[in-house]
Amino acid sequence: MEVILQVLRQQPQQAPRMQRYTLEVQPGTTILECLNRVKWEQDGSLAYRKNCRNTICGSCAMGINGRSALACKENVGSEIQRLEAGGVLQTEDDRPIFTVTPMGNMPVIKDLVVDMKGFWQDLKAVDPYVSTASRQIPEREFLQTPDQRAKLNQMGNCILCGACYAECNAKEVNPAFPGPHALAKAYRTWVDSRDDRTEERLEQYNQGTAGVWGCTRCYACNAVCPMDVDPYDQIGKLKQQILHRKGDQDSRSIRHRKAMVDLVKEGGWVDERKFGVRVVSNTFRDLPGLFSLGPLGLRMLVRGKFPFTFEASEGTAEVRSLIEAVQALPHEDK
CATH class of the missing domain: 1.10.1060.10 (Alpha-helical ferredoxin)
Incomplete structure:
Protein backbone atom coordinates (compact mmCIF):
# COMPACT_ATOMS: atom_id res chain seq x y z
CA MET A 1 0.00 0.00 0.00
CA GLU A 2 1.04 3.60 -0.50
CA VAL A 3 1.08 5.99 2.46
CA ILE A 4 2.01 9.60 3.07
CA LEU A 5 4.39 10.28 5.94
CA GLN A 6 4.35 13.92 6.98
CA VAL A 7 7.12 14.93 9.36
CA LEU A 8 7.34 18.14 11.36
CA ARG A 9 10.83 19.40 10.60
CA GLN A 10 12.74 22.13 12.35
CA GLN A 11 16.20 23.62 12.12
CA PRO A 12 17.84 25.76 14.82
CA GLN A 13 16.56 29.35 14.75
CA GLN A 14 13.92 28.47 12.14
CA ALA A 15 10.17 28.02 12.25
CA PRO A 16 8.93 24.41 12.03
CA ARG A 17 7.53 23.17 8.74
CA MET A 18 5.68 20.03 7.67
CA GLN A 19 7.31 17.95 4.96
CA ARG A 20 5.66 15.05 3.16
CA TYR A 21 7.11 11.81 1.84
CA THR A 22 5.34 9.06 -0.12
CA LEU A 23 6.22 5.43 0.62
CA GLU A 24 5.17 1.98 -0.58
CA VAL A 25 4.81 -0.14 2.57
CA GLN A 26 3.29 -3.27 4.07
CA PRO A 27 0.81 -3.23 6.99
CA GLY A 28 3.52 -4.60 9.29
CA THR A 29 6.03 -1.87 8.41
CA THR A 30 6.88 0.06 11.57
CA ILE A 31 6.96 3.84 11.71
CA LEU A 32 10.68 3.59 12.41
CA GLU A 33 11.17 1.59 9.22
CA CYS A 34 9.27 4.29 7.34
CA LEU A 35 11.60 6.95 8.73
CA ASN A 36 14.63 4.81 7.90
CA ARG A 37 13.50 4.45 4.30
CA VAL A 38 12.92 8.19 4.02
CA LYS A 39 16.41 8.86 5.34
CA TRP A 40 18.14 6.17 3.27
CA GLU A 41 16.20 6.57 0.04
CA GLN A 42 14.76 10.08 -0.14
CA ASP A 43 16.18 12.62 2.31
CA GLY A 44 19.40 11.98 4.20
CA SER A 45 19.02 15.23 6.17
CA LEU A 46 16.11 13.91 8.24
CA ALA A 47 17.13 13.68 11.92
CA TYR A 48 15.67 11.33 14.55
CA ARG A 49 16.89 8.99 17.29
CA LYS A 50 16.91 5.20 17.13
CA ASN A 51 18.88 2.27 18.44
CA CYS A 52 17.60 -1.21 19.31
CA ARG A 53 14.51 -1.36 17.02
CA ASN A 54 12.97 -3.76 19.56
CA THR A 55 11.11 -1.64 22.19
CA ILE A 56 13.96 -1.98 24.68
CA CYS A 57 16.08 1.17 24.56
CA GLY A 58 13.35 3.85 24.31
CA SER A 59 15.42 5.98 21.92
CA CYS A 60 12.81 6.31 19.16
CA ALA A 61 10.00 7.89 21.21
CA MET A 62 8.28 10.64 19.24
CA GLY A 63 4.85 12.04 18.46
CA ILE A 64 2.96 9.63 16.19
CA ASN A 65 -0.47 10.69 14.98
CA GLY A 66 -1.21 12.84 18.01
CA ARG A 67 0.33 10.93 20.89
CA SER A 68 3.80 9.97 22.07
CA ALA A 69 4.86 6.43 21.20
CA LEU A 70 7.84 4.28 20.19
CA ALA A 71 8.37 4.36 16.43
CA CYS A 72 9.76 0.82 16.52
CA LYS A 73 6.60 -0.49 18.20
CA GLU A 74 3.85 1.12 16.14
CA ASN A 75 3.25 -0.11 12.61
CA VAL A 76 1.25 1.06 9.62
CA GLY A 77 -1.55 -1.47 10.00
CA SER A 78 -2.16 -0.90 13.71
CA GLU A 79 -2.07 2.87 13.24
CA ILE A 80 -4.69 2.72 10.50
CA GLN A 81 -6.93 0.61 12.74
CA ARG A 82 -6.46 2.96 15.69
CA LEU A 83 -7.15 6.08 13.66
CA GLU A 84 -10.17 4.53 11.94
CA ALA A 85 -11.61 3.45 15.29
CA GLY A 86 -11.28 7.03 16.52
CA GLY A 87 -12.72 8.46 13.31
CA VAL A 88 -9.61 10.59 12.72
CA LEU A 89 -7.85 8.79 9.86
CA GLN A 90 -6.79 11.33 7.24
CA THR A 91 -6.34 10.29 3.62
CA GLU A 92 -5.37 11.84 0.33
CA ASP A 93 -6.29 9.99 -2.85
CA ASP A 94 -7.03 6.94 -0.68
CA ARG A 95 -3.53 7.09 0.80
CA PRO A 96 -3.42 7.14 4.63
CA ILE A 97 -1.58 10.12 6.10
CA PHE A 98 0.66 9.57 9.13
CA THR A 99 1.95 12.58 11.07
CA VAL A 100 5.21 12.36 12.99
CA THR A 101 6.33 15.14 15.34
CA PRO A 102 8.97 15.65 18.05
CA MET A 103 8.02 14.92 21.66
CA GLY A 104 6.46 17.69 23.72
CA ASN A 105 7.74 19.45 26.85
CA MET A 106 11.31 19.36 25.48
CA PRO A 107 13.10 21.84 23.19
CA VAL A 108 13.66 20.69 19.62
CA ILE A 109 17.29 20.36 18.51
CA LYS A 110 16.52 19.31 14.94
CA ASP A 111 13.50 17.65 13.31
CA LEU A 112 12.47 14.80 15.67
CA VAL A 113 15.48 15.09 17.97
CA VAL A 114 14.71 16.86 21.26
CA ASP A 115 16.92 18.11 24.06
CA MET A 116 16.27 15.76 27.01
CA LYS A 117 18.45 17.62 29.51
CA GLY A 118 15.44 18.73 31.58
CA PHE A 119 14.07 15.18 31.53
CA TRP A 120 17.27 13.80 33.07
CA GLN A 121 17.59 16.68 35.55
CA ASP A 122 14.06 16.04 36.82
CA LYS A 246 -0.10 13.43 57.53
CA GLY A 247 -3.08 15.34 58.89
CA ASP A 248 -5.19 17.96 57.14
CA GLN A 249 -3.28 20.76 58.92
CA ASP A 250 0.03 19.84 57.33
CA SER A 251 -0.65 21.42 53.94
CA ARG A 252 -3.41 22.62 51.65
CA SER A 253 -2.67 19.81 49.20
CA ILE A 254 -3.29 17.17 51.86
CA ARG A 255 -6.34 19.04 53.15
CA HIS A 256 -7.73 19.11 49.60
CA ARG A 257 -7.59 15.33 49.33
CA LYS A 258 -8.95 14.63 52.81
CA ALA A 259 -11.74 17.23 52.53
CA MET A 260 -12.92 15.72 49.26
CA VAL A 261 -13.16 12.24 50.77
CA ASP A 262 -14.93 13.55 53.88
CA LEU A 263 -17.48 15.51 51.85
CA VAL A 264 -18.25 12.55 49.61
CA LYS A 265 -18.79 10.45 52.73
CA GLU A 266 -21.17 13.10 54.05
CA GLY A 267 -23.28 13.58 50.94
CA GLY A 268 -22.38 11.10 48.26
CA TRP A 269 -20.67 13.81 46.23
CA VAL A 270 -18.78 17.03 46.91
CA ASP A 271 -20.71 19.93 48.47
CA GLU A 272 -18.98 22.81 46.65
CA ARG A 273 -20.15 25.35 49.23
CA LYS A 274 -18.10 23.64 51.93
CA PHE A 275 -15.18 22.52 49.79
CA GLY A 276 -13.53 25.92 49.32
CA VAL A 277 -14.11 26.89 52.93
CA ARG A 278 -12.56 23.69 54.25
CA VAL A 279 -9.61 23.62 51.86
CA VAL A 280 -8.65 27.21 51.05
CA SER A 281 -9.73 28.92 54.27
CA ASN A 282 -8.95 25.85 56.41
CA THR A 283 -12.41 26.05 58.02
CA PHE A 284 -11.95 29.78 58.84
CA ARG A 285 -8.47 29.28 60.32
CA ASP A 286 -6.84 30.91 57.28
CA LEU A 287 -8.46 34.34 56.93
CA PRO A 288 -6.34 35.46 53.91
CA GLY A 289 -7.38 32.24 52.22
CA LEU A 290 -11.02 32.91 53.07
CA PHE A 291 -10.86 36.44 51.65
CA SER A 292 -9.21 35.11 48.49
CA LEU A 293 -12.43 33.18 47.79
CA GLY A 294 -14.41 36.45 47.68
CA PRO A 295 -13.89 37.40 44.00
CA LEU A 296 -14.71 33.88 42.82
CA GLY A 297 -17.79 33.75 45.04
CA LEU A 298 -19.04 37.09 43.71
CA ARG A 299 -18.60 36.00 40.10
CA MET A 300 -20.50 32.81 40.82
CA LEU A 301 -23.33 34.78 42.45
CA VAL A 302 -23.56 37.22 39.54
CA ARG A 303 -23.73 34.39 37.04
CA GLY A 304 -26.19 32.37 39.07
CA LYS A 305 -23.78 29.51 39.63
CA PHE A 306 -23.50 29.61 43.42
CA PRO A 307 -25.40 26.68 44.99
CA PHE A 308 -27.44 27.87 47.97
CA THR A 309 -28.63 24.38 48.80
CA PHE A 310 -27.13 20.92 48.65
CA GLU A 311 -29.00 17.74 47.91
CA ALA A 312 -27.26 14.59 49.02
CA SER A 313 -26.94 11.68 46.64
CA GLU A 314 -29.52 8.93 46.92
CA GLY A 315 -26.70 6.46 47.34
CA THR A 316 -24.92 8.34 50.13
CA ALA A 317 -25.13 5.49 52.63
CA GLU A 318 -23.72 3.01 50.12
CA VAL A 319 -20.93 5.40 49.09
CA ARG A 320 -20.04 6.00 52.74
CA SER A 321 -19.91 2.29 53.49
CA LEU A 322 -17.65 1.68 50.50
CA ILE A 323 -15.23 4.42 51.53
CA GLU A 324 -15.16 3.21 55.11
CA ALA A 325 -14.53 -0.36 53.95
CA VAL A 326 -11.55 0.79 51.90
CA GLN A 327 -10.24 2.90 54.77
CA ALA A 328 -10.45 -0.10 57.08
CA LEU A 329 -8.19 -2.20 54.87
CA PRO A 330 -4.69 -2.87 56.25
CA HIS A 331 -2.27 -0.18 55.18
CA GLU A 332 0.24 -1.45 52.62
CA ASP A 333 3.82 -0.45 53.34
CA LYS A 334 7.19 -1.76 52.27
Missing part, protein backbone atom coordinates in the same frame (compact mmCIF):
# COMPACT_ATOMS: atom_id res chain seq x y z
CA LEU A 123 14.86 12.36 37.23
CA LYS A 124 18.04 13.15 39.14
CA ALA A 125 16.13 15.57 41.40
CA VAL A 126 14.10 12.75 43.02
CA ASP A 127 17.32 10.85 43.82
CA PRO A 128 16.11 7.52 42.39
CA TYR A 129 18.89 5.39 43.85
CA VAL A 130 18.89 3.04 46.81
CA SER A 131 20.69 4.74 49.68
CA THR A 132 24.34 3.70 49.90
CA ALA A 133 24.26 4.24 53.66
CA SER A 134 21.75 1.42 54.02
CA ARG A 135 24.23 -0.96 52.43
CA GLN A 136 26.96 -0.33 55.00
CA ILE A 137 26.02 -3.32 57.13
CA PRO A 138 28.89 -5.74 57.76
CA GLU A 139 28.99 -9.50 57.43
CA ARG A 140 25.74 -10.15 55.62
CA GLU A 141 24.20 -9.91 52.19
CA PHE A 142 21.34 -7.59 51.34
CA LEU A 143 18.71 -10.20 50.64
CA GLN A 144 15.14 -9.65 49.47
CA THR A 145 12.22 -12.04 49.57
CA PRO A 146 10.41 -12.80 46.29
CA ASP A 147 7.51 -10.65 47.48
CA GLN A 148 9.80 -7.71 48.24
CA ARG A 149 11.43 -8.00 44.83
CA ALA A 150 8.09 -8.34 43.05
CA LYS A 151 7.09 -4.87 44.25
CA LEU A 152 9.81 -3.41 42.01
CA ASN A 153 8.87 -5.21 38.81
CA GLN A 154 6.38 -2.78 37.27
CA MET A 155 8.46 0.37 37.82
CA GLY A 156 11.60 -1.52 36.82
CA ASN A 157 10.12 -1.96 33.34
CA CYS A 158 10.53 1.77 32.67
CA ILE A 159 12.91 2.35 29.74
CA LEU A 160 13.03 6.14 30.21
CA CYS A 161 11.76 6.80 26.70
CA GLY A 162 10.18 10.13 27.68
CA ALA A 163 6.70 9.42 26.29
CA CYS A 164 4.95 10.11 29.60
CA TYR A 165 7.02 13.27 30.13
CA ALA A 166 6.13 14.53 26.67
CA GLU A 167 2.40 14.10 27.31
CA CYS A 168 2.37 15.43 30.87
CA ASN A 169 -0.09 18.33 31.19
CA ALA A 170 1.25 19.22 34.63
CA LYS A 171 4.78 19.59 33.28
CA GLU A 172 3.53 21.79 30.48
CA VAL A 173 2.17 24.41 32.87
CA ASN A 174 4.42 23.87 35.89
CA PRO A 175 8.18 23.57 35.22
CA ALA A 176 8.76 22.68 38.89
CA PHE A 177 6.81 19.41 38.56
CA PRO A 178 9.38 16.60 38.14
CA GLY A 179 7.28 14.59 35.73
CA PRO A 180 5.64 11.15 35.86
CA HIS A 181 8.80 9.27 34.89
CA ALA A 182 10.69 10.69 37.87
CA LEU A 183 7.91 10.01 40.37
CA ALA A 184 7.42 6.47 39.12
CA LYS A 185 11.13 5.88 39.70
CA ALA A 186 10.77 7.62 43.06
CA TYR A 187 8.15 5.11 44.14
CA ARG A 188 10.32 2.24 42.90
CA THR A 189 13.13 3.50 45.14
CA TRP A 190 10.87 4.22 48.10
CA VAL A 191 9.27 0.76 48.08
CA ASP A 192 12.66 -0.99 47.82
CA SER A 193 13.22 -2.86 51.09
CA ARG A 194 16.95 -2.11 50.90
CA ASP A 195 16.52 1.66 51.11
CA ASP A 196 16.66 3.32 54.53
CA ARG A 197 15.40 6.83 53.66
CA THR A 198 11.67 6.07 53.80
CA GLU A 199 10.40 9.12 55.69
CA GLU A 200 12.97 11.50 54.22
CA ARG A 201 11.93 10.57 50.71
CA LEU A 202 8.24 11.07 51.41
CA GLU A 203 8.96 14.55 52.76
CA GLN A 204 10.83 15.30 49.56
CA TYR A 205 7.95 14.12 47.36
CA ASN A 206 5.44 16.06 49.51
CA GLN A 207 6.69 19.48 48.33
CA GLY A 208 3.40 20.87 46.99
CA THR A 209 3.14 21.16 43.23
CA ALA A 210 6.88 20.51 42.96
CA GLY A 211 6.13 16.98 44.15
CA VAL A 212 3.30 14.48 43.84
CA TRP A 213 0.61 17.12 44.40
CA GLY A 214 1.51 18.80 41.11
CA CYS A 215 0.00 15.89 39.18
CA THR A 216 -3.26 16.90 37.43
CA ARG A 217 -4.57 13.30 37.37
CA CYS A 218 -5.16 13.37 33.61
CA TYR A 219 -3.95 9.76 33.09
CA ALA A 220 -2.11 10.80 29.89
CA CYS A 221 1.10 9.18 31.17
CA ASN A 222 -0.65 5.85 31.70
CA ALA A 223 -2.26 6.05 28.27
CA VAL A 224 1.03 6.40 26.37
CA CYS A 225 3.46 4.33 28.45
CA PRO A 226 4.72 1.58 26.11
CA MET A 227 5.86 -0.64 29.00
CA ASP A 228 2.72 -0.51 31.20
CA VAL A 229 4.58 1.17 34.04
CA ASP A 230 1.44 3.26 34.68
CA PRO A 231 3.25 6.26 36.21
CA TYR A 232 0.05 7.85 37.49
CA ASP A 233 -0.68 4.75 39.58
CA GLN A 234 2.77 5.00 41.19
CA ILE A 235 2.20 8.69 41.94
CA GLY A 236 -1.08 7.71 43.59
CA LYS A 237 0.72 5.18 45.78
CA LEU A 238 3.14 7.85 46.96
CA LYS A 239 0.19 10.12 47.76
CA GLN A 240 -1.43 7.39 49.82
CA GLN A 241 1.74 6.90 51.84
CA ILE A 242 1.91 10.64 52.52
CA LEU A 243 -1.78 10.87 53.41
CA HIS A 244 -1.40 7.95 55.81
CA ARG A 245 1.25 9.88 57.73
